[in-house]
Amino acid sequence: MTSADQLRLASEFDTATKDRWRAMVDKVLRRSGVDVDSHDGAVEDLLASPTYDGFAIQPLYTADDTAPDAGFPGLPPFTRGSSPVGPVRGAVAIGWDVRQRHAHPDVDTTRRAVLADLENGVASLWLVVGEAGLPVDALPDVLADVYVDLAPVTLDAGADFVAAADALLAVHGDKTTEKGVRPGEVLGNLGADPIGHRARTGTPADLDAAAALATRVAERYVNLRSVVVDALPYHEAGSSDGQELGYALATAVAYLRALTDAGLPVDRAVRQLEFRFAATADQFGTIAKLRAARRMWARVAEVCGAPQAAVPIHAVTSSTMMTRRDPWNNMLRTTLACFAAGVGGADAVTVQPFDAAIGLPDAFARRIARNTQSILLEESRAAGVIDPAGGSWYVERHTDELAHAGWSVFQEVEKAGGIAAALDSGLVEERIAAVRAARTARLDAGDEAITGVTVFPNKDEKPLLREPEPAVPSGGLPRVRYAEPFEAALEAKP
Structure with a gap:
């Protein structure tokens, strides 16, 4: 007998088919007391999970669940x-950009926190300035040692994006510190996002000022971006993944129109943009969302005649999933979200500290946030594989379904006159409110759970205390945490 005859392995088993799987599922459901006979559809429909975008996640995916050819990494x-080559260079996994957020209004506190981050694995900084963070004129002091x-x-x-941009550019060009940077070597993003500010606060969007800034930057700082297409205001109001994609795409198109109307060629206008999306503990949903975002933007760029190049994506762990009660569970949520963002191809990732829902994070929480990324990159080698989700029937189908859902939202916004008009008319809030109500109903019914709050709450928990964040101007879309009403109910009990 040859070794080949001895190693027959799977050939000794019966061929797996979907019909055999259905028969086994039918048997298990009946034993569990499920009334299978009253259901008219396929048995797997009983196990399907609905999404807030109108399609369902199936319990089983096979080669029959077709999706468009995803192509090759790095190509349209x-x-x-x-x-x-993904995040890999030679035999080294470079990984994504570890970007941490700083919003503490005290200059000395932020300067020390920034240096601690940069000394311990953080690669870039996300600084909140203006009403919700640092004073604009504090930027030189905060970045003095950076x-x-x-x-x-x-x-x-x-x-305040114009004043903040000028202050940051002055820091880059300050020859007195012997750290003056050549204009062509300045990186980062000046963060102009008047539409996102409109969504958060209700303040009219000053697209002309953003376009003027982008035009000025493009002339001199060829590798610096000036505009952020921030989808977080929609996510934080309770949107679905498809809505987040659609509203982000509509915002990007609005900026592209404004920049080209201001005289920038489309190829240079595209280079001014960066997307920002939320990453949640829904691992596969986040992976599919980031993949769908690149596909959707590629279609817009193709139609506009822009060069076929991907726009960078900055993923931020979700605020809506964070809890004040039992906040240690937030470490698990943000780890899942960070992993999903990296696998989904995010170019930069921000992990929010586990105490972010309580107030301004302390040094320990910031250390845990940055170490979450360090462990995934350096120990788990999560960036060591190019598109590890590629070829998965589930992920490819989910990516396709999200892309279509997001495209439908984008089309609805364009028919309404664009994202600014859709915000002004209340269309965006109306659509998001419906999803928010549906999710809240599922939480109320126990169909979705928040560990530590709606399930397994610690009634004797001693709350963490943190310094409150600066007040954020309101007037636009609401900001929600889905745990908040349930936390309030727990705290109200004697």
Whole structure:
């Protein structure tokens, strides 16, 4: 007998078929007391999970669940990633950009926190300035000891984006510190996002100022971006993944129109943009969302005649999933979200500290946040494979379904006159409110759970205390945490 005859392995088993799987599922359901006979559809429909975008997640995916060819990494439509070699260079997994957010209004506190981050694995900074964070004129002091050519800065300045941009550019060009950076070597993003500010606060969007800034930047700083297409206001109001994609795409198109109307050629206008999406503990949903985002933008770029290149994606762990009660569970949520963002091809990832829902994070929480990324990159080697989800029937189908859902939302917004008009008319809030109500109903019914709050709450828990964040201007879309009403109910009990 040859070794080949001895190693027959799977050939000794009966061929697996979908009909055999259905028969086994039928048997298990009946034993569990499920009334299978009253259901008219296929047995797997009983196990399907509905999404807030109108399609269902099936319990089983096979080669019959077709999706468009995702192509190759680094090539249009960039579903499989923006680079042909992913995060790998030679035998080294470089990984995504570890970007941490700082919003503490005290200059000395933020300066120390920034240096601690950069000394311990963080690669770039996301600074909140203006009403919700640092004073604009504090940027030189905060960045006094930072080599900004090695640690790029992304700004989040709300309505003060022009003044903040000028302050940051002055830091880069300050020859008195012997750290002056050549214009062509300045990286990062100046963070102009008047539409996102409109969505958060209700303040009219000043697209002309953003376009003027982008035009000025493109002339001199060829590798610096000036505009952020921030989808977080929609996610934080309770949107579905498809809505988040659609509203982000509509925002990007609005910026592209404004920049080209201001005189920028389309190829240079595209280079001014960066997307920002939420990453949640729904691992496969996050992976599919980021893949769908690149595919959708590739279609817009193709129609506009822009160069076929992916726009960078910055993924931020979701605020809506964070809890004040039993906040240690947030470490698990953000780890899942960070992993999904990396696998989904995010170019930069921000992990929110586990105490972010309580107030301004302390040093321990910031350390856990950055170490979450360090462990995934350096120990788990999560960036060591190019598009690890590629070829999965489930992920490819989910990516396709999300892309279509997001495209439908985008089309609805365009028919309404664009994202600014859709915000002004209340269309965006109306659509998001329906999803928010549906999710809340599922939480109320126990169909979805929040560990530590709706299930397994610790009634004797001693709450963590943190300094409150600066007040954020309101007037636009609401900001929700789905745990908040349930936390309030727990705290109200004697």
